[in-house]
Amino acid sequence: MTVLDKKADASTPNYPIGSVDKALRLLRVLSEDRELRVSDASREIGVARSTAHRLLEMLQLHGFAQQDPLTRAYAPGPALLEIGLAALRNLDIREITRPVIEALVEEVQESAHLVILSGTEMFLIDAVESKQALRVGTRVGGRAPAYASAGGRALLAELPDDRVISMFPNEELEPVTPETLTSRTELIGELAKVRERGFAVCIAEVELDVATVGAVIPNGDRLTPAAITISIPRFRASEDDLTRLGHAAMRAARRCAGAA
Amino acid sequence: MTVLDKKADASTPNYPIGSVDKALRLLRVLSEDRELRVSDASREIGVARSTAHRLLEMLQLHGFAQQDPLTRAYAPGPALLEIGLAALRNLDIREITRPVIEALVEEVQESAHLVILSGTEMFLIDAVESKQALRVGTRVGGRAPAYASAGGRALLAELPDDRVISMFPNEELEPVTPETLTSRTELIGELAKVRERGFAVCIAEVELDVATVGAVIPNGDRLTPAAITISIPRFRASEDDLTRLGHAAMRAARRCAGAA
DNA sequence: CTGTTCTGTTCTGCATAGCAGAATAGGGGT
DNA sequence: ACCCCTATTCTGCTATGCAGAACAGAACAG
Numbered sequence: 001m002t003v004l005d006k007k008a009d010a011s012t013p014n015y016p017i018g019s020v021d022k023a024l025r026l027l028r029v030l031s032e033d034r035e036l037r038v039s040d041a042s043r044e045i046g047v048a049r050s051t052a053h054r055l056l057e058m059l060q061l062h063g064f065a066q067q068d069p070l071t072r073a074y075a076p077g078p079a080l081l082e083i084g085l086a087a088l089r090n091l092d093i094r095e096i097t098r099p100v101i102e103a104l105v106e107e108v109q110e111s112a113h114l115v116i117l118s119g120t121e122m123f124l125i126d127a128v129e130s131k132q133a134l135r136v137g138t139r140v141g142g143r144a145p146a147y148a149s150a151g152g153r154a155l156l157a158e159l160p161d162d163r164v165i166s167m168f169p170n171e172e173l174e175p176v177t178p179e180t181l182t183s184r185t186e187l188i189g190e191l192a193k194v195r196e197r198g199f200a201v202c203i204a205e206v207e208l209d210v211a212t213v214g215a216v217i218p219n220g221d222r223l224t225p226a227a228i229t230i231s232i233p234r235f236r237a238s239e240d241d242l243t244r245l246g247h248a249a250m251r252a253a254r255r256c257a258g259a260a
Numbered sequence: 261m262t263v264l265d266k267k268a269d270a271s272t273p274n275y276p277i278g279s280v281d282k283a284l285r286l287l288r289v290l291s292e293d294r295e296l297r298v299s300d301a302s303r304e305i306g307v308a309r310s311t312a313h314r315l316l317e318m319l320q321l322h323g324f325a326q327q328d329p330l331t332r333a334y335a336p337g338p339a340l341l342e343i344g345l346a347a348l349r350n351l352d353i354r355e356i357t358r359p360v361i362e363a364l365v366e367e368v369q370e371s372a373h374l375v376i377l378s379g380t381e382m383f384l385i386d387a388v389e390s391k392q393a394l395r396v397g398t399r400v401g402g403r404a405p406a407y408a409s410a411g412g413r414a415l416l417a418e419l420p421d422d423r424v425i426s427m428f429p430n431e432e433l434e435p436v437t438p439e440t441l442t443s444r445t446e447l448i449g450e451l452a453k454v455r456e457r458g459f460a461v462c463i464a465e466v467e468l469d470v471a472t473v474g475a476v477i478p479n480g481d482r483l484t485p486a487a488i489t490i491s492i493p494r495f496r497a498s499e500d501d502l503t504r505l506g507h508a509a510m511r512a513a514r515r516c517a518g519a520a
Numbered sequence: 521c522t523g524t525t526c527t528g529t530t531c532t533g534c535a536t537a538g539c540a541g542a543a544t545a546g547g548g549g550t
Numbered sequence: 551a552c553c554c555c556t557a558t559t560c561t562g563c564t565a566t567g568c569a570g571a572a573c574a575g576a577a578c579a580g
């Protein structure tokens with residue numbers, strides 16, 4: 001499964017703060033590079049070297065950067081690790097789910113994944129590929145709009161409808177493929193079906209050649225809500241296949257809940 | 261092993277930027293809490309509600325926060341997950357080392373850990389406790405000065421001496437316990453012994469009742485340098501024990517390298 | 521229904537904070 | 551010695567960031 005990368009879609013604030021904008025842009029740059037020089041930073045965000053230096057020093061004060069005294073270059077700082085470990089606290093669900101997902105892939109001989117909601121998107125946090133020569137490929141860290149993806153839809157179905165409505169304020173939803181559902185009313189109807197059926201089904205809505213089913217791991221409020229998905233090349237996906245896979249996903253999800 | 265929590269030890273910059281300071285403080289608050297209201301943020305960082313709102317909106321613009329339209333509270337945004345996971349890319353070493361560390365603990369019946377360098381400190385990123393009734397306890401995320409800890413020393417021994425000297429610019433080092441080595445010259449001498457012996461030994465230098473050995477995972481330049489440590493209650497630690505454990509740590513470290 | 525309270529959001533005058541550019545400092549090379 | 555490069559320090563000045571006031575909306579009580 002190849003999914004789209006997408007930035008956060010917040011609009012510009014009514015009262016922006018220029019210096020904070022620069023600092024946060026720099027933080028993003030720093031988190032993606034292992035090493036950043038003052039002059040690179042200056043060029044990268046379009047400020048004088050003196051300003052870049054001051055911003056980097058502020059990032060260092062708060063632990064987001066650390067300077068190597070020999071090379072004088074700045075690198076990601078301890079605070080990023082701390083944030084990562086805090087985020088991992090939720091991602092420790094992966095340790096619990098990994099063996100279940102591996103067994104599931106053995107059982108159904110298709111690729112399977114673990115996904116969470118992040119903003120209005122689904123976010124892929126673990127993946128196990130089928131051993132078949134032709135299989136759906138995966139990328140941990142990949143994203144897609146929650147409304148278009150089976151895992152995302154399964155997770156949205158756990159929320160009240162008015163929550164979903166406020167997450168997607170426009171009736172018209174941005175299509176990913178020509179098969180993507182593009183109306184919020186239709187989405188709400190789909191979510192009702194997910195609730196009834198117990199799992200979500202998406203055919204060619206994120207990737208034209210891929211069909212996916214998804215089922216939520218029942219776990220009350222203990223951890224970030226997560227879902228298990230199974231992806232299959234579309235040409236292999238009869239209606240019976242998708243039902244069978246949906247039930248397999250549900251069983252695996254229940255096994256994860258029981259293992260926690 | 262109980263280790264000290266310590267904030268990043270950067271000093272205040274010569275030319276601080278107040279608005280950036282406020283924004284980064286707020287970012288730290290947000291990364292530790294699931295939900296933050298404008299009025300809470302205002303109180304937390306000591307600014308007017310209008311300023312708190314503007315700062316939160318800037319954080320949202322860059323994906324670090326997201327507001328729930330129903331409750332209007334802000335929560336951590338997708339960018340926190342992204343920068344955290346980017347920092348953890350290096351920490352995927354944990355998946356490789358976990359089984360080796362678990363086998364090590366089975367073998368020596370003492371607690372073992374995986375540590376990295378973070379700034380001038382060692383940072384605990386994985387831990388497996390012994391099943392003995394009396395064992396050294398652990399806390400992932402814990403820190404101690406690199407010069408005082410076995411894992412930190414093992415990692416420092418991989419660096420050139422002049423690098424170590426610039427990391428610790430003062431001859432006098434801050435003691436953690438009355439047994440902590442407090443002179444940089446002595447540290448340099450210790451690091452030479454670590455290189456000769458193949459592993460580091462620290463007795464009561466971080467925690468009075470604990471002795472620890474540490475050995476670096478040989479891995480060239482592929483990943484962040486990491487070390488495996490074994491901690492034992494001091495009263496159980498003869499010199500032969502520490503040598504035996506040091507060799508066990510080295511064997512485990514080599515197995516990790518072979519597994520990568 | 522009206523009035524009250526609470527919280528988030530918008531607006532604006534003003535003073536000082538943030539900025540760029542210049543100067544300085546330090547290291548390395550010829 | 552001089553030159554080059556980069557990080558760091560310094561400072562005048564203007565426009566940015568701030569707090570406080572006003573507004574808007576929701577919820578609750580009588």
